[in-house]
Amino acid sequence: MNLGMAGSLIVCAWLAACAVHDLRSRTVPAWLTLPGLFIALLLNEAQGELALVAFVALVFVLSDLPLFLRGLVCLLLLALFVLALLTSADPVAAELSMLAVLSIWLSWKFNLLGGADAQVLAALILFCGPAILVPVALMNAIQGLAGMLMKRKTIPAMLSILTGACVFFAVQTLF
DSSP: OHHHHHHHHHHHHHHHHHHHHHHHHSSOOHHHHHHHHHHHHHHHTTTTTTHHHHHHHHHHHHHSSSSSHHHHHHHHHHHHHHHHHHSSSSSSHHHHHHHHHHHHHHHHHTSSOOOOHHHHHHHHHHHGGGGGHHHHHHHHHHHHHHHTTTTTTTHHHHHHHHHHHHHHHHHHHOO
């Protein structure tokens, strides 16, 4: 999905608000992260990417379900993965997006990533496709190295998400 200049600026402003909150309090509340995710889901739904939207929604609901329902939901996720191959305008991007969102969710479940970070990354994947993860990961690596050099235990990840997204949008604009 191409957001255009205005959409890119809006997304960067949203990420900046998340990063400021994360830097100040080391948390990002759901009232700040969830609207971006819901808007991304709605935009993809409007473009006919129903399998992708259902997949992302189910992944985030999965952890709140009782154990006996999780197996059924996993079967539904597999069915949606196959359905995206058949119905998506860009099946490769849809499949990669699903795998990226699932990886982010697993990172959150194994406490490698915060919940707000997972919600924001999922929204960015829906807004821009999985390619946005490349500059975000690069900025996260640079931030981690800077943290090690500064002997800081952690630095809020939302900062690297913001800078990676800004780099992504800048490259899109220039090229």
